[in-house]
Amino acid sequence: MSPETLQKKFLKGLTEQFPDILGKLREYVPGQLIAVLSRDELPKVTKYAVNQLGARFVITVATDQRDKTGDFGISYILAFDEEKQFLVLHSNLPADDPRIESVTPDVPAANWAEREAYDMVGIVPEGHPDPRRLVLPDDFPAGIHPLRKEYEYNTRFPSEPQNAPPRMPPPEGSTVVPLGPFYPTLEEPAYFRLFLDGERVVGSDYRGFYNHRAVEKLGDSELNYNQVPFVAQQICGICGQVHSCAYVEAVERACEIETPMRAKYIRTILLELERIHSHLLWVGLAGHIIAFDTVLMQLWRIREPVMWLMERVTGNRKHYSSNLVGGVRFDITLEAAEDIRRVLDKVEEEFKAVVDAVLIDTSLMARLKDVGILTEENARALGAVGPTARGSNVAIDCRVDHPYAAYDQLDVQKQVQDGCDCWARTLVRLYEVFESIRLVRKALDQMPGGPIMAKIDGSLPADRIGLCSVEAARGESHHYVRTGDNNRPYRWRLRAPTYPNLQAVGCMIQGVNLADVPICIGSYDPCFSCTERVETLDVNTNEIRVYTREELQELSRRKTLG
């Protein structure tokens, strides 16, 4: 462990409570501590770190390592954002009895992660308040966990319809309004059941994971290091660069590959351009959702030159195919740099005009202000990320907290608002566009010369672990890579920003008017494709209920009594 790490505050807190943990901590990669604990210790340390030391729960990684060590592995990844540190708590579970005590009752953000660990690998979270099937399709055979190594990525599993997880019963006296799986406002399939008392939402039930495409399984079984980035970018049509960049940086960190600085700058520039077009897209869609189509048309008109620019610079409007482990595949030439500057000048000027109009528009404000409240405590407890968190006064931004690519040299300003409503989330995104334009210009100015690809001799070392968080337009995308033999990843885990944000939606729409539900769901910029890269899911959001059951009952009773 480096001396700086030893000085960190959270470590003091941790060692005070658990003195023998110090001997178990290893820091193979700077900023990433790994501790192998027993299965009794792990939940205790996780709960303590999250609830007493302010750690942010990121994700769990369940691994089938029976071919190597004869057991299963589970890692809980925590982030200490202020201290720029990741903490991986790992435990090995015997193959015939893969159980671990659930932390969800104390750490609500772990809810989906633990259920996914059961679905995909078969690790049982004991005492989980809602242990229903999350990711797998309704009719998937029971007892089959597709991420286990004995299954091929292309196995065709039979259909067993009796396995469909039960739906959540609506509270007494409420009306059920189904929404989806295909519905007009959002692009992607998801199935919400809203429980209403009159026009007001008193509860909700969510069924998603319609877009699960078995990406992780492909990465674990079929592909080698340099093929994965091309699959990773197709996880999402908007933040493709984010996923491929997070993956390659995780491998580079694990294998200590020195990426040339110029390559890092090129990644940064592409990432920021992606953020610009994503935010423009979102603000337009938000306008569309509340029937303000001028905003949609204006912003998409402003956005289109950015898409053309991307095509000129990278060769494709989306899916830039730029990243490889060790560098990037193409350079940004002087002419391309000029092109980027020219387009950004135009975008900035036009966007400024729209923002000035939006900021004083009373009808927009009436629809967005005080709608879809996500309080700061709830945002923290549910692990919300990105503009959703920053709109609720939670100042986390991976570009600053866990710098990657060339962000440590760019001095990023976090955009934070304390309104906690849809309006605050909109403001965060509006200001971030200007910030991104500034960052691209600065990066173009500072970009050093030199090679764009590192030399990699022979194969990459096996059994190293690398983590990387990349700030996508929607929030933190987290990738975990454990390297394996033959230049293939042994385990590749990714967590998209919508994954935690989606868990916060039940909380956001609690108590709002039915007509405001689409904008609330829209306001965290959902991207189901990213989230559902693995399979199909059914979820009840009872973990993030603001009303207790008693309160709900009270409500319905009052209604009956008039």
Place this chain on the structure above:
Amino acid sequence: MISDLCKKMLSKSLWLFHTNCGACNGCDIEVIDVLTPYYDVERFGMKLVGSPRHADALVITGSVSRQVAPALKRLYEATPDPKVVIAVGTCAVGGNIWFDTYNILGGADKVVPVTVYIPGCPPRPEAIIYGAALALGMVPKKVKPQREQHVPRGFDLDAYIARWQDTPVVTR
């Protein structure tokens, strides 16, 4: 035959219902893109509608996951005849890189008959407009259609569909 009928009945205004069946979003955004000022597909009378019962054409993106297949089938049945089905993007055309993973059926034509295929990852907005025009017979076809052999999949789609009969597909 169907395209003759469509040419006659739909060529002045084609209403589209867009559905994402396991796409990455890339194609979906390009579909919306053709509505915005630079491409403005509404000048051809095409527009997106909110319900398949109002639609003349289904625009399908994505490689069709196991979970979405029954809903897609019901969507197809809900669209009134005559209808055209447009598969947008490599995913909907043939399943793209995940065509044979355990949760993917591998393309829209595994579930519903497809009239026009628009490949590309994602296809350019111009290509989408061209494909829609092709479906309507507004531009001449350059290739002869070929019948593809049905590839049997390892599980029983009809069993799925029966199970989903009671699930509402579209609600406004």
